[in-house]
Amino acid sequence: xxxxxxxxxxxxxxxxxxxxxxxxxxxxxxxxxxxxxxxxxxxxxxxxxxxxxxxxxxxxxxxxxxxxxxxxxxxxxxxxxxxxxxxxxxxxx
Numbered sequence: 758x759x760x761x762x763x764x765x766x767x768x769x770x771x772x773x774x775x776x777x778x779x780x781x782x783x784x785x786x787x788x789x790x791x792x793x794x795x796x797x798x799x800x801x802x803x804x805x806x807x808x809x810x811x812x813x814x815x816x817x818x819x820x821x822x823x824x825x826x827x828x829x830x831x832x833x834x835x836x837x838x839x840x841x842x843x844x845x846x847x848x849x850x
Contacts, residue, residue, distance in 0.1 A: 793834050805838040 764782055768775045789807050792799050799807040814830045838846075 801839075803839055803841050805836055805842055808835050808837055809833070810835045 760782060764775055764779045767773070767782070768778045771778070789799050793807055793809055796809060798809065801807075809832050812828075812831050812833060815828050816825055817828050818825050
């Protein structure tokens with residue numbers, strides 16, 4: 758599902774204009790990105806959490822050049838689904 762699909766679904770189910778829904782969806786995404794950039798996690802009860810995960814420094818190998826390189830420590834954004842959400846996906850199979 759793409760952002761356009763989400764906008765269409767929300768507009769259809771709520772009766773709100775697509776342009777308004779698109780503005781809200783984009784504002785939500787910017788808010789989540791802004792919070793994560795500041796290092797603040799975003800918790801959405803019943804859905805999941807957008808968090809920052811720290812990756813430690815590690816050694817990696819370039820097998821084509823037969824060299825070893827060091828990947829520095831860094832932070833990455835991640836999503837951790839809520840238990841209710843995970844259970845719903847599992848039960849849907």
